[in-house]
Amino acid sequence: MAEHDENVVWHPHSITREDRQQRQGHRGAVVWFTGLSGSGKSTLADAVEQQLFQQGVNTFLLDGDNVRHGLCRDLGFSDADRKENIRRVGEVAKLMADAGLLVLTAFISPHRSERQMVRELLDGDQFIEVFVDTPLHVCEARDPKGLYRKARAGELTNFTGIDAVYEAPEQPELHLDGEQFVTKLSDEIIDLLRRKDIIDL
Numbered sequence: 001m002a003e004h005d006e007n008v009v010w011h012p013h014s015i016t017r018e019d020r021q022q023r024q025g026h027r028g029a030v031v032w033f034t035g036l037s038g039s040g041k042s043t044l045a046d047a048v049e050q051q052l053f054q055q056g057v058n059t060f061l062l063d064g065d066n067v068r069h070g071l072c073r074d075l076g077f078s079d080a081d082r083k084e085n086i087r088r089v090g091e092v093a094k095l096m097a098d099a100g101l102l103v104l105t106a107f108i109s110p111h112r113s114e115r116q117m118v119r120e121l122l123d124g125d126q127f128i129e130v131f132v133d134t135p136l137h138v139c140e141a142r143d144p145k146g147l148y149r150k151a152r153a154g155e156l157t158n159f160t161g162i163d164a165v166y167e168a169p170e171q172p173e174l175h176l177d178g179e180q181f182v183t184k185l186s187d188e189i190i191d192l193l194r195r196k197d198i199i200d201l
């Protein structure tokens with residue numbers, strides 16, 4: 001892949017992130033959900049987005065399943081492809097957060113190094129890592145898409161938690177017990193966003 005071109009120069013713009021935040025009444029940030037397939041990332045991100053949207057926050061939800069139909073349709077599930085998936089999503093999330101949106105992302109993002117890469121793309125308090133910690137046996141029992149069954153049957157390889165690694169976050173901003181009720185978990189997230197002064201609802 002082509003590296004950064006030294007002949008391409010960054011162009012400063014007159015309207016700043018602060019200008020946008022002032023108009024919108026809240027800060028731009030990225031709430032980054034990570035966890036096994038079936039842990040509840042999409043469900044939770046959707047619940048949080050609904051609450052925030054109804055309160056007038058400008059939100060956007062980037063979801064692995066959806067992004068892989070478009071922006072990342074050329075990528076599979078090798079380590080290299082997952083890394084590129086997260087790199088692209090991280091860059092898009094950053095652009096959206098700079099535009100003032102409260103971005104929610106729901107990607108397995110199994111590797112610490114890639115989550116760290118996204119963290120470093122953003123300002124310190126703009127990246128909120130939420131670990132949806134649901135035990136593998138619970139995710140496997142839920143199996144809403146039948147993918148664990150296929151992985152166990154050997155019909156699907158490189159499946160996270162079965163024959164591909166999931167590296168749990170060591171110091172996430174929020175560590176959630178994914179077996180609790182969705183309403184309780186989404187309240188915990190909204191509380192954190194308030195405490196961090198990202199929203200003021």
Ligand SMILES: Nc1ncnc2c1ncn2[C@@H]1O[C@H](COP(=O)(O)OS(=O)(=O)O)[C@@H](OP(=O)(O)O)[C@H]1O
Nearest residue numbers: 037038064077082085107108109110157158159160
């Ligand atoms: N091999 C393998 N491993 C894991 N997941 C797989 C695989 N193949 C397909 N799927 C489906 O793709 C969804 C995960 O995509 P992500 O973009 O979130 O993955 S990653 O962050 O790049 O690891 C994931 O969605 P979620 O269940 O919502 O997590 C699966 O439905």
Ligand SMILES: Nc1ncnc2c1ncn2[C@@H]1O[C@H](COP(=O)(O)OP(=O)(O)O)[C@@H](O)[C@H]1O
Nearest residue numbers: 037038039040041042043142144178180181182
């Ligand atoms: N907190 C929860 N308690 C019980 N079931 C849940 C919870 N969160 C999600 N689920 C269910 O688990 C399944 C997987 O959730 P999903 O949000 O698709 O996970 P992910 O996006 O991490 O793959 C779905 O059937 C969903 O309804």
